[in-house]
Amino acid sequence: MREKLQKIKEEAIRQIQDAADLGRLNDVRVAVLGKKGELTAVLKGMKDVAPTDRPAIGQLVNDTRESIEKMLEETKAKLEAAELEIKLKHEVIDVTLPAKKNKVGHRHPNTIALEEVERIFTGMGYEVVEGPEIEYDYYNFEALNIPANHPAKDEQDTFYINDKIVLRTQTSPVQVREMEKGKLPIRMIAPGRVFRSDEVDATHSPSFHQIEGLVIDRHITLADLKGTLAEFAKELFGADTKVKFRPHHFPFTEPSAEMDVTCFKCGGKGCRFCKDEGWIEILGCGMVHPRVLKMSGIDPETYTGFAFGIGLERIALLKYEIDDMRLLYENDQRFLNMF
Ligand code: DAH
Numbered sequence: 001m002r003e004k005l006q007k008i009k010e011e012a013i014r015q016i017q018d019a020a021d022l023g024r025l026n027d028v029r030v031a032v033l034g035k036k037g038e039l040t041a042v043l044k045g046m047k048d049v050a051p052t053d054r055p056a057i058g059q060l061v062n063d064t065r066e067s068i069e070k071m072l073e074e075t076k077a078k079l080e081a082a083e084l085e086i087k088l089k090h091e092v093i094d095v096t097l098p099a100k101k102n103k104v105g106h107r108h109p110n111t112i113a114l115e116e117v118e119r120i121f122t123g124m125g126y127e128v129v130e131g132p133e134i135e136y137d138y139y140n141f142e143a144l145n146i147p148a149n150h151p152a153k154d155e156q157d158t159f160y161i162n163d164k165i166v167l168r169t170q171t172s173p174v175q176v177r178e179m180e181k182g183k184l185p186i187r188m189i190a191p192g193r194v195f196r197s198d199e200v201d202a203t204h205s206p207s208f209h210q211i212e213g214l215v216i217d218r219h220i221t222l223a224d225l226k227g228t229l230a231e232f233a234k235e236l237f238g239a240d241t242k243v244k245f246r247p248h249h250f251p252f253t254e255p256s257a258e259m260d261v262t263c264f265k266c267g268g269k270g271c272r273f274c275k276d277e278g279w280i281e282i283l284g285c286g287m288v289h290p291r292v293l294k295m296s297g298i299d300p301e302t303y304t305g306f307a308f309g310i311g312l313e314r315i316a317l318l319k320y321e322i323d324d325m326r327l328l329y330e331n332d333q334r335f336l337n338m339f
Contacts, residue, residue, distance in 0.1 A: 001042075001049065001053075001057055001060075002057075002060065004042065005042065005060055005061065005064050008032065008038050008039055008042070008064065009064050009067065009068065012028065012032045012068045012071075013068075013071060015028045015031075015032075016028055016068075016071050016072060016075050017075075019075065019079070021079060021083075022076065022079050022080065022083070025072065025075055025076055025079060028072070029072055032068060033065065033068065033069070033072075039061065039064065039065055039068070042061055043061055046058065046061075106336075106339070107339075108328075108336065108339075109316045109320050109322070109328060109336075109339045110209060110312055110313065110316050110328060112316070112339060113312060113315045113316040113319055113320075114191055114209070114211070114312055116236065116319075117189070117191070117211055117232075117236070117310065117312075117315065118189065118191070120232055120235045120236060121189045121213070121232070123235075124187075124228065124231070125187055126187045126188055126189050126213070127187060127188045127189075128188070128189055128190070128191065129174060129178060129188050129189075129190050130174070130190060130191070130192055131168075131171070131173055131174035131177050131190060131192065132168070133167060133168055133192065133193055133194075133195070134161065134165060134166075134167060134168070135165070135166060135167070135168040135173050136164060136165060136166075136173075137163070137164050137165065137166055138164075139168075139173035139176050139177060140166050140168050140169060140170070140172075140173045141153055141166075143173070143176040143292070143295050143296060144172050144173065144175070144176065144251060144252040144292060145251045145252050145289050145291050145292050145295075146251045146252070147251070150251065152169060155197065156197055157169060157196055157197055157198075158195075158196065158197060159195050159196075159197055159206075167194075167195035168192075168194055168195065169194055169195060169196050170194055170210060170212075170309065171190050171191070171192050171194060171210040171211065171212035171309065172212055172252060172307070172309060174188075174190035174192070174212050174214075175190075175212060175214045175252075175288075175292075175307060176292075176295075176296050178190075178214060179214075179216065179292075179293070179296035179297070179298055180296050180297060182297060184216060184217065184298070184303060185215075185216055185217035185218075186214055186215065186216040186217075186305070187214075187215050187217075188213070188214050188215075189211055189212065189213045189214075190211070190212040190213075190214075191209065191210070191211045191212075191312065192209065192210065192212075193207055193208070193209055194207070194208060194209065194210050195207050196208075200326060201325075201326075202323070202324045202325055202326065203325055204325070205313070205325055205326070205329065208311065208312070208313050208325075209311075209312035209313060210309055210310060210311055210312060211309070211310040211312055212307070212308070212309050212310075213285075213307060213308040213309070213310070214288070214305065214306075214307045215228070215305050215306055215307075216288065216293075216298065216303055216304070216305035217303065217304075217305065218302060218303060218304075219304070220287075220303075220304045220305050220306060221287075221304070222255070222287060222306070224306060225285060225286075225287065225306035225308075226243075226245065228306075229243060229259055229283070229285060229308060230242075230243045233259070233261045233282070236315070236319070237261055237264045237319075238264055240262070240267065241261050241262055241264060242261070242262045242268065243259055243260065243261055243262075244259070244260045244261075244262075244279060245257040245258070245259055245260075245285075246258050246259075246260065248284060248286075250284055250286055251289070252286075252288065252289050252292045252307070253285070253286020253287055253288060253289055253292075253306075253307055254286060254287060254289045254290075255286055255287060256284070256285070256286035257284070257285055257286060258281055258283070258284050258285075259281070259282060259283050259284075259285055259308075260279035260280060260281050260282065261279065261280055261282055262278060262279060262280075263277070263278055263279065263280055264280075264318075265321075266278065273321070280318060282310065282311075282314065282315065282318070283308050283309060283310040283311070284308065284309045285306065285307065285308035285309070286306065286307060286308075287304065287305070287306050287307075288304070288305040288306060288307050293305070313325055313328060316328065320339060
């Protein structure tokens with residue numbers, strides 16, 4: 001037994017000294033001390049040793065184990081130090097090399113324009129709300145006083161999911177959803193994507209964005225509408241901007257108007273940008289139709305309000321002097337990097 005242990009020890013020491021790397025060293029550990037290792041086998045054979053010899057042999061096995069373990073540890077430390085040394089030698093860092101540049105994106109011109117509009121209206125105490133892009137026909141048309149035979153309901157203008165559900169053609173349904181909540185007064189804007197069955201060209205896209213606005217309170221008049229939107233135009237296009245309201249028709253407002261701003265390029269004299277008109281149309285607006293209020297559960301005798309709808313792309317195109325709407329959707333980095 002003693003000889004056997006001595007042999008195991010010598011053999012282990014030889015192998016440890018020969019081990020060229022950590023992997024090999026671990027193999028030796030497993031072969032000697034592992035579950036099926038040589039020394040473990042000796043330990044299992046202890047039951048065959050005469051009981052009187054057991055303490056001495058046991059002590060010897062433990063000593064052998066300890067000295068092998070110690071040697072394994074020391075060699076491991078040495079090999080690790082050597083490996084680190086080699087690694088450090090190979091990984092020389094040249095601090096003078098130029099760093100890799102991260103390509104950092106930035107906000108899309110639509111987003112920049114939207115944030116500007118949101119900043120102006122939240123500054124006036126408006127709340128920013130959202131509604132669903134897939135909308136009930138009721139909210140998109142009926143509750144907005146748009147009758148069944150209205151041209152906006154034509155299949156040419158609207159994507160129908162079925163006869164009750166459509167891709168919203170305007171953000172105006174969000175007005176109805178807010179009014180139905182029954183919390184008054186209301187001062188909100190609702191930006192979002194809208195859909196129309198349009199062919200793509202320089203000024204049309206089947207999917208674009210609007211920003212809806214709605215104010216409902218006691219004693220709201222056309223003067224509030226004019227004052228608010230004139231202030232908005234000044235903030236957005238510059239303090240010298242003047243506004244002009246042209247009578248128009250929208251089913252959900254009465255009276256209704258379209259608002260023009262003085263061309264911010266020529267100041268109203270007329271130029272190529274405003275097609276010599278001096279004015280640029282930027283939104284639709286009006287006083288909320290009493291029937292629309294009533295349908296959403298608001299008493300038109302007590303409450304009045306105004307609403308407006310802004311085309312976001314139109315604002316972005318004007319503000320950044322982009323002449324083709326398609327550029328906004330192509331995601332060409334050469335274009336996007338200009339903003
Ligand atoms: N929803 C209208 C459109 O898509 C825009 C609009 C006009 C919204 C007048 C309004 C409004 O809230 O008062 O053409």
